Structure formats: C-alpha cells, structure tokens
Amino acid sequence: MTIRHSERARIAAVVVAAGLTLAACGGGDGGSGDGNGEALSGPVVIDGSSTVEPLSSAAAELFMGEHPDTNVTVGTSGTGGGFEKFCAGETDISDASRPISDEEKEVCAQNGVEFSQLLVANDALSVVVNKENDWAQCLTVEQLNTIWAPDSTVKNWNEVDPSFPDQPLELFGAGSDSGTFDYFTEAINGEEGASRTDYNPTEDDNVTVQGVSSTKGALGYFGYSYLEENADKVKAVEIDGGSGCVAPSPEAAQDGSYTPLSRPLFIYVSNAGLSKPQVVAFAEFYLEHNTEIVEAARFIPLTQEQVQKAQADLEALKAKAGGQ
Numbered sequence: 001m002t003i004r005h006s007e008r009a010r011i012a013a014v015v016v017a018a019g020l021t022l023a024a025c026g027g028g029d030g031g032s033g034d035g036n037g038e039a040l041s042g043p044v045v046i047d048g049s050s051t052v053e054p055l056s057s058a059a060a061e062l063f064m065g066e067h068p069d070t071n072v073t074v075g076t077s078g079t080g081g082g083f084e085k086f087c088a089g090e091t092d093i094s095d096a097s098r099p100i101s102d103e104e105k106e107v108c109a110q111n112g113v114e115f116s117q118l119l120v121a122n123d124a125l126s127v128v129v130n131k132e133n134d135w136a137q138c139l140t141v142e143q144l145n146t147i148w149a150p151d152s153t154v155k156n157w158n159e160v161d162p163s164f165p166d167q168p169l170e171l172f173g174a175g176s177d178s179g180t181f182d183y184f185t186e187a188i189n190g191e192e193g194a195s196r197t198d199y200n201p202t203e204d205d206n207v208t209v210q211g212v213s214s215t216k217g218a219l220g221y222f223g224y225s226y227l228e229e230n231a232d233k234v235k236a237v238e239i240d241g242g243s244g245c246v247a248p249s250p251e252a253a254q255d256g257s258y259t260p261l262s263r264p265l266f267i268y269v270s271n272a273g274l275s276k277p278q279v280v281a282f283a284e285f286y287l288e289h290n291t292e293i294v295e296a297a298r299f300i301p302l303t304q305e306q307v308q309k310a311q312a313d314l315e316a317l318k319a320k321a322g323g324q
Contacts, residue, residue, distance in 0.1 A: 048082025
C-alpha cells in the first residue's frame with residue numbers, strides 16, 4: 001500500500017490505537033473469511049480525495065491486518081481525479097470530500113458504472129497561517145473572499161484589513177481536481193471553481209503545510225485532520241460566517257456553528273466492486289468500525305443522526321452485494 005512518507009508515522013499510530021480498540025471489542029468479523037469459510041484475498045483499489053486518504057489508509061491497514069491476503073491501495077488524485085478513474089471503471093472505491101456532481105454521475109452512467117454513497121466522517125475545512133502571524137486571529141467570509149476571489153489582486157495583508165501589517169501575502173491551497181477546492185470556492189466565493197489562480201495549488205496537503213509553516217505571511221487551507229496533525233507547525237484562523245468568530249473543532253463542525261466551512265466526507269463503492277468479496281468486506285469493515293477509526297485518525301465523528309443513516313446505507317449495500 002502506498003502512503004506518503006509523512007503519513008507513515010501517523011498511520012502506524014492510528015493502527016495501534018484503533019487496533020487495540022478493535023481487539024478489545026472482539027476484533028472485526030470474528031474471522032478471516034468472506035462468510036463462506038474462505039479466506040479473503042485480492043485487491044481493493046481506492047483513489048480520490050487527499051482529505052479522506054488518511055482515513056481510508058487507516059481503515060485499509062487495519063483491514064489488511066485482519067485479512068493479510070488482501071491488498072488495499074489508496075491513491076490521491078483529488079476528488080475530481082478520483083471520480084474520473086471511478087467512472088472509467090478503474091477503481092472499486094472513490095474517496096470524496098464533496099458529493100459526486102451531476103456531470104460526474106452522467107459520465108458514470110454512460111460507462112455503466114453504478115455505485116453507492118457512504119458517509120464516513122465530518123470535516124472542518126481549516127484556514128491556516130504561519131505560527132508567527134499574530135494579527136489574523138479571525139477572518140470574515142468577506143475578507144476571505146477579498147483574498148481568494150477570481151479577480152483579487154491582493155498581495156499584502158494590509159490590503160485585507162488596514163490594521164494588518166505591511167506583510168506580503170503568499171497563498172497555498174488545493175488544486176482544481178480537489179473536492180476541497182470545489183467546496184472552499186463555493187463557500188467563500190459563491191461559485192464552485194471560482195478562484196484566483198496566482199497561488200500555490202497542490203493535491204498534496206503536506207505541501208501546503210510546508211509552505212505555510214516556512215513563510216511568515218502565508219495563508220492556506222485544508223481538512224481538519226491535517227490541522228490536528230500539524231498543530232505544531234501552523235495555526236488555525238477563526239472564521240466569522242456572520243455570527244461571530246468560531247475556531248474549527250469537532251463540536252463546531254457537528255453543531256453547525258463552524259459555518260460555512262464544515263462539511264461531510266464520503267466514500268463511493270461501485271456495483272462492480274460489490275461483486276468482489278474483499279471489496280464488500282472492506283466497505284462493511286469501514287462502517288462497522290467507523291467510530292474507532294475516525295477518532296483514532298483524528299477526523300470528526302458522525303453525529304448520531306448520521307450514524308443511523310450510515311447504518312441504513314450499510315444494510316442497503318450488503319443487500320445489494322447479496323444480489324450481485
């Protein structure tokens with residue numbers, strides 16, 4: 001399984017923490033087979049969102065620990081790039097930090113790719129600055145729009161707010177194939193994909209961490225789990241969505257007060273994948289142990305209402321798999 005170097009220590013810790021929890025609960029499915037007495041084997045191919053990747057990687061490592069003859073690979077082409085592969089029939093599961101679009105659904109339909117959507121976690125999309133930044137404690141949505149609008153020419157912090165210092169502004173953020181890019185641009189600029197282009201785009205959130213942490217006047221954005229992982233390198237900006245400044249946190253994402261940057265995270269499972277016992281078992285494992293994996297991987301858990309929906313969706317998926 002391919003995991004970025006900076007993720008290896010984190011995933012190892014996740015596996016240890018979640019593995020201990022699963023063991024205390026009696027393990028996974030109580031065995032190593034597919035329900036018919038046969039050991040699971042074969043590939044599970046996943047690609048998509050870099051935000052969801054650490055969660056899927058943690059689930060994959062735990063799953064392979066129980067089913068060593070399986071091989072789960074997790075790529076990071078971005079949500080859009082992941083759906084391109086998914087709708088071409090190249091992957092079994094697509095990680096996504098936004099719902100699949102109508103255009104993507106149409107491509108899937110044209111290629112005969114049917115699928116199920118499963119909600120796996122919540123996120124508080126986090127705006128971050130350099131540790132030495134002592135002026136931007138809170139930014140309004142309007143100020144973020146001033147910075148990121150397609151026609152923005154802002155290059156200095158004092159252009160955002162006259163009280164801010166004369167400090168060059170350098171921007172880092174998600175690339176255009178990223179669901180994080182789609183969500184952020186719609187929430188801040190009012191239109192998906194609408195953004196200034198003179199910034200440092202990347203599908204790898206670790207690049208944004210490196211850029212922001214090494215540049216005093218930098219500003220960037222990525223998913224909450226990367227903020228948690230890199231709290232010693234960057235710091236979060238509180239966001240004022242109209243009701244006062246709110247910091248990104250699990251509680252604020254779940255209760256809706258972290259607006260407009262809280263969002264759900266998904267995986268999509270193809271019907272073709274459901275014909276493979278190892279893919280069905282992995283999807284079941286992902287949701288049946290979702291709480292332990294999400295918390296160990298520093299993601300934001302589902303609300304009770306979301307848990308109930310996820311459980312219903314899992315039962316529907318299992319029924320669909322049984323009819324394959």
